[in-house]
Amino acid sequence: MAARRKITLDRRKVVGQLLKDRGDLLLVTGLGAPTWDAAAVGDHPNNFYLWGGMGGAVLTGLGLALAQPKRRVLVMTGDGEMLMGVGGLATVAVQKPSNLAICIIDNQRYGETGMQETHTAHGVDLPAMAAGAGFQTALTVYTAKELSAAIPVLHSQPGPVFIDIKVTDSPQSMTLPPRDGPTLKHRFRENLLGQI
């Protein structure tokens, strides 16, 4: 288990910084707060929000990354969602997609169900699990300085990369993007492929 440090980063500011210069990034968000964070800092047709399918964000990102090898794909999800699909780290590590980055917005809580503690609140170390699976880059971010260093890694370092960003559990306003499944699918495909 990793040494614990003080958590100070605000998730909304982190996500704003992460997506500020997104270029032609394709983004998959895991259900719950990461979806709201992405919408709050700017809804985008290159965002595909999961509103369900808990545990599926990383593998959705893998399928997309394999289909679009010339585009950077970022999966941004929560610690609880990642834990539910943690075996997917092994699957991704075997495939070695150089265009896939995974970012955990880790507040150590199940935010949608009443802020109960997740395993990461008890020391479970997701980057260590990713490293164990075979990720060459697997980092934990606690500070603004570490975040500034991590952002270019997420956007351009050959993947797969895995970065766990520790954020406070302070409540945020809910900004809800579209949640109709076919609408989200159609706008993503139309923008990317020119067809629905």
Add this chain to the structure above:
Amino acid sequence: MVSKKSKSWHWSQDVHQLFKKIGIKQIAYVPDGGLARLIERVQADKSMRSVVLTTEEEGVAQMAGAWLGGQRGVLLTQSGGVGNCINMLSMMQECRIPLLSLVSMRGEWGEQYPWQVPMGQSTIPALEAAKVIVHHVDQAEKVPETVEAAAKLAFDANRAVAVVLSQRIAGSGGQG
């Protein structure tokens, strides 16, 4: 192509060729004896990417991502793996994302291993409860045409479809 009357013919040859014809680019699978020959064929084919999963629901999510990115894929799973997929299948239903899956049955025709029977007997009801359209096939000669029909339903009509291969085709599959 080997004639279907030939002793050396195996349905996996034609299904592999069909995958190429309809542009399948991603194959997600958890190994199974009943699908082993098909998996060997697609693994050897550089025109498609084979992805071994730790659990079958990963493949459902991967197929969603593949479709979002403009590629067609197939999920290969034993019937036991269907139980692992149920919640993730909600993505396909809610977003109307195509899913083509081949499911090799255990726990039915001639099964001798008792622990396979519960999930085997639940497989088709569980798929149907998750709004997956089921094409059950129990003759090897009919597998290729069934997969072809299922692929149209999946990719042209945007539906989740499972071709369920009877244990009568695949054999008993050993002890596990």
